[in-house]
Amino acid sequence: MERKIERLFDTPGPQPNGMQATPDGLWILDQSTNQVSLVSYGGEVLKTFDTESDRGSGITDTGEVLWLASTYNRQILKVDKTNGSTLAAFDTPGASETGAHGLEWHEGKLWVAVPPSATIYQIDVEDNFTVLHTIPAPGNRPHGIAWAGDELWCVETSHRTIYRLNPEDGSITDKIEIPEPHPEPHGMTLWEGNFWYCDAHTCAVCRLPL
DSSP, X not given: OOOOOEEEEEOSSSSEEEEEEETXXXXXXXXXXXXXXXXXXXXXXXXXXXXXXXXXXXXXXXXXXXXXEEGGGTEEEEEOTTTOOEEEEEEOTTOSSSOOOOEEEETTEEEEEXXXXXXXXXXXXXXXXXXXXXXXXXXXOEEEEEEETXXXXXXXXXXXXXXXXXXXXXXXXXXEEOOTTSOOOXXXXXXXXXXXXXXXXXXXXXXXXX
């Protein structure tokens, strides 16, 4: 099935690498400025604030707080969603020279895609940031992750592909390729039956149907 890929608008920052859909709009984390912006689905910037992330590459929203992947100091930050202040910081599982990219909050647990270990982790943030479950990522450059019901999807940026994974063992059950010349997928989220993704190279925000 060929899906229509729409380029909708550009992000406010020069290197977007994390994205999370919410009823209020899209949270976008920029890897260059380390700023978080809330942007409407039409591209209007609603708010922007600084964070303490180090070339951050992933963001998710619990409804109460934000979690950020602070990639180059290999931490995951719990952040106040009104002003970007850090509430807590945790070491990233599977990190080496760098840390996490994609983050997703699902059923009270944090899911984290970590390129150095090519692994996706399920973490209990209320129990000393304990790793509960791991699955292999679909490649060594996993970025954005998202849930559609009980289906887990993960961007593998080097493959320009969004993979559907079995969350029990990481086996690939479907895939959606993003061919050139479309912008490359980095941060990714799901909203109302559509994937939304951003490209850290072109600043593009794109949409395609699930």
